[in-house]
Amino acid sequence: MVKKEVFFTGLMLFALFFGAGNLIFPPFLGMEAGTSFWPAIIGFVISGVSLPILSVIAISLAEGGVVSIGSRVHPLFGVFFALVTYLAVGPFFGIPRGASVAFEMGVAPFLADRSSHSFVFIFMVVFFMVVYLFSLNPSKIVDRIGQWLTPALLLAIAALCTGAFLKFNAPLSEPSGKYEESPFIAGFIEGYLTMDAIAALAFGIVVITAFTNSGMKDWRDRAKATIAAGVIAGIGLAAVYISIAWIGARIETDEQFSNGGELLTTASHMLFGEGGRILLGTIVALACLTTCVGLTTATAQFLSGRWSVISYRAFVGILTFISFLIANMGLAQIIEVSVPILIMIYPFAIVLVVLAFVHPHLKYSTPVHVGAILMTTIFSINDGLTALNVSDTFFQKAISWVPFFSSGLGWALPALAGGLIGFFVGKLKDPA
Structure with a gap:
């Protein structure tokens, strides 16, 4: 097992999981949990981090991936469940939603006319061209995401969180809403609602392919490497979730927020002014891009593996085009x-x-x-x-x-x- 390969695959896995949706849940949790911050965030981490990582490990242990674990019910169920899963988290919903969130949070705040269809169309063309190019060669995904995009994403998140730790020191408020009685259970359910365990079933094939391309032919070696990479990704996810939840708990403002996206937008502007909006936009764009690349790669690998008459590269083109069309429907x-x-x-x-x-x-x-x-x-x-x-x-x-x-x-x-x-x-x- 090559430690460098495992480390960068772990970073890649972190970035694949950390989409823009993951930015929204923790800050709102921190604001509502208040003095019950720790039991709430621990519950969130247990379900929001453990379930996805366990899903990736489960796929690595089952030769045949998602189809294999579903076929233990019935062979037809295995194929049907795998197909529905990949299409749902891929071109029909997951990828278009990621692209739409990237526009809504990363670009729209800087536009005078946020709803302009021409701006949306131009952004989607550029976004999906990048997704297409990054997804063409699955053997390079660790290099492109693990070694380049993930460090950039982590650096941007670190800048936001460091500024918050230094400047935000408001006292923790009393718990509100669902965090008043059972903060741990409320946090657990909030982490459950990220639904990353579904995407994890798709990402498993990306991790396995990455290790296979690096020379790990024995499935036992790949399983061990996947567990190690999962631990690295899990530590990164937990650290980021706790940090951005802390921003929600300690932000100094009387504003009322309806979701974590609004809270983070305000926090970044309070910390860095107009530059804060650019910083948050960068985080959102990178988070969405890495997730969309991972989902495109995973879905194309699955489909080309099942129906080899169509090449992997052709499936990438088809998936990117379908995702582009659906993304233009609006978030x-x-x-x-x-x-x-x-x-x-x-x-x-x-x-x-x-x-x-x-x-x-x-x-x-x-x-x-x-x-x-x-x-x-x-x-x-x-x-x-x-x-x-x-x-x-x-x-x-x-x-x-x-x-x-x-x-x-x-x-x-x-x-x-x-x-x-x-x-x-x-x-x-x-x-x-």
């Missing part, structure tokens, strides 16, 4: 369409990742997987309907008694129960 429309689908996929991703770690020890693997996924399906459908503002249905009322239902984690215990039922069914069929 609001993209979020409106994507959120329900991502919310439906997310429980499946977590259940499959957890099962991937216990799979080697399962005697009745298929019935356990089937039972867990069937129970998860019930609650995923409900979560999707809720995200579409379809509520107060008979279906919803029938399952609303389940623990953690109101927090969006109602699927957890039923999935466990489904897995146990599957185990006993398997034992009855094969008592040996």
